[in-house]
Amino acid sequence: MDPELTTLARSASLTLVTLMATNAWERARDGVVALWRRAVPERADAVAAELENTREDLATDPAAEGELAAEWQGRIRRLLAGHPEAAVPLRDLLHELAPATAPAAPAVTQHATGSGESRIYQAGRDLRITERSTER
Template sequence: MNSELVTLAQSASVTLVGLMATDAWERTRDGVVALWQRARPERADAVAAELSNTREDLAADAGSEGELAAEWQGRIRRLLIDRPQVAEELQRLLDELSPSATAPPATVSQRATATGHSRVYQAGRDQHITER
């Protein structure tokens, strides 16, 4: 198997497991099951059940994310070995599911007024203040 397909399988598995606990899960699950339905229709129902089981396992033990991703990497790798033509479709699915495609653009608007000897500290993310 060429290294591009191995990398694709790894990326897909990490993305898949990472999206299990997000609002994009249903769309992710539907896309993965549809992919299997087209490539290996006899396995599509089993894959749907395995996805549900994996999501339950992740909810029960968030620390198992790496292990679960490795399991899905194997499944996806085997699919790509068996049906290499699926790689383009899988990549399109990953592109659609990428955080930049699924998340609304972040907007931060801040306003502050300081009077007298007061100070204002604002941050759009993490802020660490160390003053004495």
């Protein structure tokens, strides 16, 4: 299988499982079912049921998120292998869902080492220092 399609399947499965616990879930579910309905219509209702079962499994055991994503990665990969034309609408769906999966803010990590009488000032954004030296 094309490595690009494998990467797309991985990304789609992670997005799908991540959205199962959000307000964007219904849109994600409907989009995935629509993909199957176009490519393999006889499986669409079963896929809808499998998505609901996966969501219930995730609610019961949040630690299973990676395992559930791997299961969906396999399903999506097989869909794309048999129907590569589904890659375009899948990419469109992921692009549409992207704001729902974007992190609120990037993580910031700061490290500092001081010695003697040094002073260290760190900030994640603006920093204003108003101390005045008492030495003359």
